[in-house]
Amino acid sequence: MVKGSYELASKLVADMIRDELEKKPNMILGLATGSTPLGVYKELIRLHKEEGVDFSNITTFNLDEYVGLGKDHPQSYYYYMRNILFNHINIREENIFIQDGKAEDFNRECERYDELIKEKGGIDLQILGIGENGHIAFNEPADKLSVGTCIVQLTDSTINVNSRFFDSIEEVPKTAITMGIGSIMQAKKIILMADGEKKADIMKKLLESKYISTDIPASLLLLHQDLTIVLTRSAYKL
Numbered sequence: 525m526v527k528g529s530y531e532l533a534s535k536l537v538a539d540m541i542r543d544e545l546e547k548k549p550n551m552i553l554g555l556a557t558g559s560t561p562l563g564v565y566k567e568l569i570r571l572h573k574e575e576g577v578d579f580s581n582i583t584t585f586n587l588d589e590y591v592g593l594g595k596d597h598p599q600s601y602y603y604y605m606r607n608i609l610f611n612h613i614n615i616r617e618e619n620i621f622i623q624d625g626k627a628e629d630f631n632r633e634c635e636r637y638d639e640l641i642k643e644k645g646g647i648d649l650q651i652l653g654i655g656e657n658g659h660i661a662f663n664e665p666a667d668k669l670s671v672g673t674c675i676v677q678l679t680d681s682t683i684n685v686n687s688r689f690f691d692s693i694e695e696v697p698k699t700a701i702t703m704g705i706g707s708i709m710q711a712k713k714i715i716l717m718a719d720g721e722k723k724a725d726i727m728k729k730l731l732e733s734k735y736i737s738t739d740i741p742a743s744l745l746l747l748h749q750d751l752t753i754v755l756t757r758s759a760y761k762l
């Protein structure tokens with residue numbers, strides 16, 4: 525576990541991505557949305573523009589997407605990724621994968637996404653944020669968690685938290701398509717990031733807990749053999 529300022533945490537994660545990229549220029553990178561990784565993406569852009577880091581051979585898979593929001597919707601995760609990262613580095617369009625929020629057949633879309641990840645050789649490094657309720661990607665606390673990519677009903681708490689990005693809470697989609705816990709756990713390396721006081725309670729629970737539980741989906745990550753947790757000071761209350 526590493527603690528520091530948001531800037532330091534972001535630089536550290538970006539450096540871990542850079543190290544991985546040096547070892548494997550065609551690495552498969554799993555990406556997250558939300559506020560937490562913004563600093564990492566900013567630093568990746570800087571590394572590309574100022575230090576010539578080359579992203580032309582990487583492939584990315586995003587964790588999740590809102591059901592019903594197309595690529596052009598400003599609140600879709602596809603739109604976020606374009607604006608925040610992809611438009612500013614030299615990644616190739618054909619190497620970008622995000623679930624289709626407008627798919628005609630969502631069962632097929634879930635299968636297709638998992639098959640694609642496998643076909644590309646699996647995720648080398650997965651970046652994760654955490655929800656205030658312990659969700660990872662959109663795997664919400666529940667009795668059962670899906671192994672593969674699936675459709676989930678968002679909890680009221682997540683809808684509420686994510687409404688800050690929408691004009692009104694009514695506009696937040698109630699369903700999403702997300703990589704499952706199994707798809708995430710198959711990543712060779714995982715970095716879980718947490719920033720802000722709002723994450724302090726869940727991080728405390730997670731780090732002090734001696735148990736895994738589907739009530740805190742992120743707790744399953746504790747079983748992963750190559751997990752790095754990067755916390756900013758505000759998210760740390762142990």
Ligand code: GLP
Binds near residue numbers: 558588660661
């Ligand atoms: C969202 C996303 C997650 C993200 C989490 C935390 O709902 N689906 O992938 O990690 O919430 O978001 P933030 O970083 O904005 O706190």
